[in-house]
């Protein structure tokens with residue numbers, strides 16, 4: 320009996336030894352290949368973390384590295400984790416076409432998605448493999464044009480509330496916090512489109528516990544990567560930030576589950592698809608109707624994860640893109656005037672921008688695209704190679720970490736003429752013909768591109784058009800423009816003012 324136990328223990332230890340040896344050899348192979356790539360000087364222990372370790376310095380340092388190494392360079396996140404940053408369309412194409420996952424070792428510094436798991440679970444943004452592809456197929460109909468069309472009315476209504484707020488005489492002559500206001504406006508829109516609940520958060524600010532919780536979680540998740548002690552879930556859970564995070568996550572879960580259960584009840588009692596009860600289908604209706612091949616629907620937990628994912632992936636991104644565009648047109652007013660003249664024609668004898676008007680907002684669209692190039696909303700996304708892949712003539716080992724640096728790609732002087740210049744006309748069709756298909760990827764590219772991009776672009780067009788129709792925007796450059804990242808870009812160092820138009 321004892322001999323049997325010894326054999327089992329021996330086998331177990333040999334197995335552990337074998338697995339550890341494989342991991343060490345695998346890691347050695349990854350490092351050995353990656354260390355041949357050029358990169359900024361790194362500290363033996365910290366790697367490049369000390370240059371990247373504050374929200375303010377992160378993009379500035381990153382960008383200065385990429386000016387030295389415009390195609391790709393190696394960063395060290397600590398002594399053991401090399402990450403290859405890529406910022407050339409050809410190199411990015413190779414990574415996006417390769418088999419990759421959105422995951423990495425726990426010690427990897429900027430894979431902030433793992434900090435999201437507690438909230439959004441394995442939703443579309445964070446899931447990998449077969450489960451991701453099945454869910455992506457099931458969820459894609461939620462972004463079909465027919466579903467998106469009625470949302471244009473919701474965008475208009477949310478913008479009317481924003482202008483009602485901004486036109487308050489107390490606010491008119493003060494600098495605006497465009498990111499904050501845009502963020503409440505997008506929350507208003509996304510909660511109505513996701514599950515048809517009206518929080519009126521723009522008027523109520525963050526008084527509603529659910530809205531307050533969503534905003535608190537988003538803030539904490541963005542801050543967490545920058546505090547090395549917070550990387551451990553256990554340590555985080557005993558800090559005040561961690562306790563705040565977990566209690567807010569619980570609150571949002573309870574809220575979302577209640578909404579889902581209520582809707583499930585309504586659907587089963589009315590035996591319709593929900594469209595008769597409301598003016599439009601929302602994401603939740605589509606998710607509840609989504610069915611696997613075997614006839615099973617998405618579980619309550621899966622639906623909750625997806626609804627929370629839409630909230631996270633959609634609200635700060637859209638507000639970042641909106642506030643960057645407002646900054647750009649406030650700075651380059653000739654483009655504001657052009658937008659105004661195209662909106663004036665549309666709103667000459669009506670109050671609302673309709674679905675059919677969206678293609679007419681041509682200059683508006685150019686201005687948004689260029690703002691999202693220069694101030695890339697999601698500056699960096701990360702991937703881990705699942706298989707060995709050839710990139711720029713070198714075979715990278717499975718397990719290598721790659722950072723797709725959209726912000727750097729969009730300012731790469733080898734790709735863009737005069738990259739620091741805000742020039743919306745570079746997106747005119749006649750100026751895009753020879754552009755590399757991976758030169759401009761604000762919504763990422765390939766099979767894991769942003770599922771919400773049409774939703775976001777439609778919202779941005781309506782928002783910019785309605786705001787420019789109503790106000791003149793100007794900017795006071797208090798300081799040099801700075802950015803914070805890493806998850807979503809935010810601009811600092813300037814004040815935006817508005818003056819009401821007499822339409």
Ligand code: HEM
Pocket residue numbers: 421443444445455509628629630632633634636637640696697700701761762763766767768769770771772774775
């Ligand atoms: C201006 C606004 C937006 C920008 C710039 C943006 C950008 C991106 C980017 C870069 C990715 C790839 C992330 C990665 O691979 O790690 C992504 C993925 C995603 N986005 Fe967006 N997004 C925006 C708005 C939205 C909206 C409004 C929604 C939903 C309502 C949304 C839902 C998603 C989801 C679910 C994914 C994951 C897709 C997948 O992996 O299959 N996004 N987005």
